[in-house]
Amino acid sequence: MDFWPEFLASSWGREFVAGGIGGIAGIVAGYPLDTIRIRQQHSNKGGSAPTIFRHVVSKEGPLALYRGMAAPLASVTFQNAMVFQIYAILSRAFDNDVSVTDPPSYRGVYLGGVGTGAIQSLLLSPVELVKIRLQLQRNISSTNIHRGPVDLARSILKTEGLRGMYRGLMITVLRDAPAHGVYFWTYEYMREQLHPGCRKNGQESFRTMLFAGGLAGVASWVSCYPLDVIKTRFQAQNSAKYTGIVDCFRQSVKEEGYRVLWRGLGTAVARAFVVNGAIFTAYETALRCLYTNNSPATMQTENAM
Template sequence: MDFWPEFLASSWGKEFVAGGFGGIAGIISGYPLDTLRILQQNSKTGSAFTILRNVVSKEGPTALYRGMAAPLASITFQNATVFQAYAILSRTLDPLESTKDPPSYKGVALGGFGAGALQSLLLSPVELVKIRLQLQTKTQKGPKEVAKSIIKAEGLRGLFRGLGITVLRDAPSHGLYFSTYEYVREQLHPGCRKTGEENLQTMLVAGGLAGVASWICCYPLDVVKTRLQAQSKYPPPKYTGIVDCFRKSVREDGYAVLWRGLGTAVSRAFLVNGAIFAAYEIALRCLLSNGSIQRENAMSAK
């Protein structure tokens, strides 16, 4: 691809748009499994099949999409911001010898770490509302109603319940996430990081494995985050903080509770992140190719 070195040197804004497309593809493809994961983490039984059967038999398949409006409405901006921040940070934190070279693996890891920390600020309120929606059983409220009820009971600060644990989860896992993707795609298609020449299968597999790696490394923190965000301030919460939640969860259910729902999360991670990176890479190529055509037309007109 002749345009790829040019893209590596200057692609401001394109990662933002492509990241939005990737995020939408990911949320649509994996939301039912995400709902199942949340229900597993917050229940006494860890059987995904039992929970799935109960939910579908009582409320129908659409119950697996409950609360999707909240993350779908924000996912374009959130995912777009993450990919744009990653692109900037990965090049800034580890300056390249040449603007035509891809970021080093060190730059990739640092850029992913920074992007993950930034994402936490955007994602924490959205996941809080989403978790409350997914755990509803009787009264069915919409995203706005849930958000308003949280603010009414706990103030604006209540929307950021679980922010600390979200940062601890997302910053390191995103460093591993982007590092795994770049490493695997290079192994599957040597030279593709510099040339941009790779097939759809490479994008899907590399993206899927990146998602699996990042989830495995942060999963216990995600279980704690879910339990903290599932509780409200009134009545008095069961857990007073991250350490307290960790201790009580292990004391009541054993260390296995920290991995409850991992199978569902890993299955979802491979599917979702394969879709995210494939949509992201394809969108980037379309955007840049279109930009190249427009510049050529402008030159011809002159």
């Protein structure tokens, strides 16, 4: 009976809930653009985002833009909570000489982000593999179509084993570790530039949250985009077309040129701004509400009642 109030009264509990809310907001806001990005990256014919959007909607219906969303949505609460918790711990661990009343240094922020990205890849890699393969399904009348993430996961485990579920883990780590360092560094730097003093007092405006979060997402995606293209192509294949990450890179560049490594960047950047602006705005707003509603004074009033 008392679990939920006690859970929200703890710093860990509030971070968990706020992280989950932020993650859900980000996925819902940016998933259609993510589907378009994945199709651009996987296609060997190119195609602009508006062209792919019109094709998907006309041939498969608007709901096709949300195909595969259940997989990341189901894991996003835990994943985002883990990301923010690990980041908070690691950014402080790299800054032992900084007072707990002061925000971590930018060095601690970057190194904490790198460690966070590497660790969270263990959870994210199989989720993204399932998501990518569902997003690339086109012929909804095919007998080989998978009706959802659970059905597809079972099929992968049956045909490729547990190793198949973690196909692309190494490149996910290589993508996410430095990208998360850039992500958190850019967010902390930009929020301070847009609203001086907010890193310490936490009083930034919604506009600051939105723009700092959006720019952080754009910076992180630009820094890792070629790796993301190779990851998408490698994870999308359930056959032996590519023997490894390097082979996937070589074949892709040989067949389509180096431009293939940046295919879909415009869509990814637009999505990154929307998604990460939503994530940080929802996260910071939820955290404020939870801290206000579960402050010692509030808790004492509720207990008295």
